[in-house]
Amino acid sequence: MEWKVQLRDALLSRVSSEESSYLQDAEELILSDYKTYFNKVYLPLSRQLSPQTKELVVSIVTSEDSPLIIHQWTLLRLARVWMLSLIDDQKVPYKAFIEKLFDYADMQELTALYSALNIYKYSQEWVERCQIGIRSNIGPVQQAIIEQNKYPAQHLNQDAWNQLVLKAFFTEKDIPYIYGLLGRANDQLQASIVDYIYERDSAQREIHPLLWLLVRDSLPPRAVEILMQRLDSPQSARERYITEQVSLHYASAPTGSAQQARKSSEALLENYLTL
């Protein structure tokens, strides 16, 4: 459990000595009897950390096997997730306890609770909770699940995953931050995306370049036509890069060398991010 140590160190190294002793006392209490003490130390956290401390923004480089991606979290969120990681119990009481925290959570607590999806025990038990969160209308709450969170890609079924990806486009989330985006491509998602491309085109609205990337191998003729039209109109550098790369596949007579030069979607996404 190296990530737990890392999380703890990251937290304690950024707070005042007073705040640090609060957190360490809290840790002891939670580990001794979480049912009695967790709420007592967790709920007042936002008052125990000074306004300056709790809004510190923290990013931590984590290893590939860490269940968390800690990218621009507030320190308060980090502290909450850390406290959540200290709870341990049998399945039924564990789940009931965590669910209750969701029921009475404020917006930032929700953000922390959803960020922690991938560290909860009994991982399959949280699929429904994850779906409820995706339906949330609150931007930061959606973000906590959709962006930089390993849980959805690892545990959601296909329908729920597709829902997450489409919702991410509709609500203008940072698409490259969706963990596992390219790995979970599927026919049904591609069909929905093609439909979305048609809708955007009919409405004469912008088409997010990464939509093209997700359907690059399965464009029906009408979508190819739209792609070619977009190539002829003014585009941002990112848009131009992706639409050009995707269009190679549909060029009238692809040569052998063009086929060879075809880049993987992962490579395209990586290059896209540098533009």
Next chain:
Amino acid sequence: MCTDLNRDPAAMGKPMPLDLNIIKDLKFVDPHIHMVSRTTDDYQALFDAGVLLVIEPAFWVGQPRTGIDSFKDYYNSLIGWERFRASQFGIRHFCTIGLNSREANNEPLAEQVMDMLPHFIHKEGVLGIGEIGFDDQTAAEEKYYRAQLELAKQAGIPVQVHTPHRDKTKGTVRSMDIAIEHGLDPASVIIDHNSEETVEQVLDRGFYAAFTIYPFTKMGNERMVEIVKRYGPERILVNSAADWGISDPLAVPKTAALMLQSGIAQADVEKVTYHNALKAFRLHEHLDLSKLEETFFADPSEKYEGNTILRGGQQPRINKDSIIIS
């Protein structure tokens, strides 16, 4: 809470053109506004007029709730969706949580609400307990007013007290007597909806006196100007209490403009429309006040991602002068 019109519009005086220019460098807090009942246009108008922070007391939503889950969802919306919605328009949203006086009269439900309140009062964005107090001045109202004062005392948080429309002076005095009886520090109690009749006692006894500028049924802002001239700016707060009735979310900036036009010193205007509210609700315990004037973003981390968010909130503006909606 507005329920009836009792003032003749013809007696409202000559309209005075609204000159927001005079307040363009000022910033405001509206310490009592029910944003769940307001539109996005209102949020944009508030932002444009310089209101950078609002406080939304939990209240009666216009019809009685029939079950505890309605209360739970309402409180959750005050710390969740509504708070987020405000942030999208560049406005910081805080609330007070409580059982309002009308619904205190449904005792079986009130008991359940009392059991639930401790879950909410320490949440992010919750400044205190409110709005609580008397409406019809019944025994049940008194019982839950007292119980909530105890809760506030234990938690060490401010209380926002609604005073009744009917028998206002008597109800106001009674509200203060009971707060003192329960050992609350008057400096942590905001007595709301004052009038010329109540203000003196409220200030003399050390409470904060809030005034609601609400057309037809509560204070007009010309009267407000006279009150500040007479009593000075200390411990006086101005709010709109804008809700689902005919009310004006710009009551605070408009009143500030009228005060300046009427010769009240700018420092005094700033006290009653900004500083006093921050102090009364102890905002310094919740946020770094030195950052209050920075453009506010929905998510603190977004500050570091830079340029996708426009100053003036995140929501695009529609062109109201066009019949085209695109």
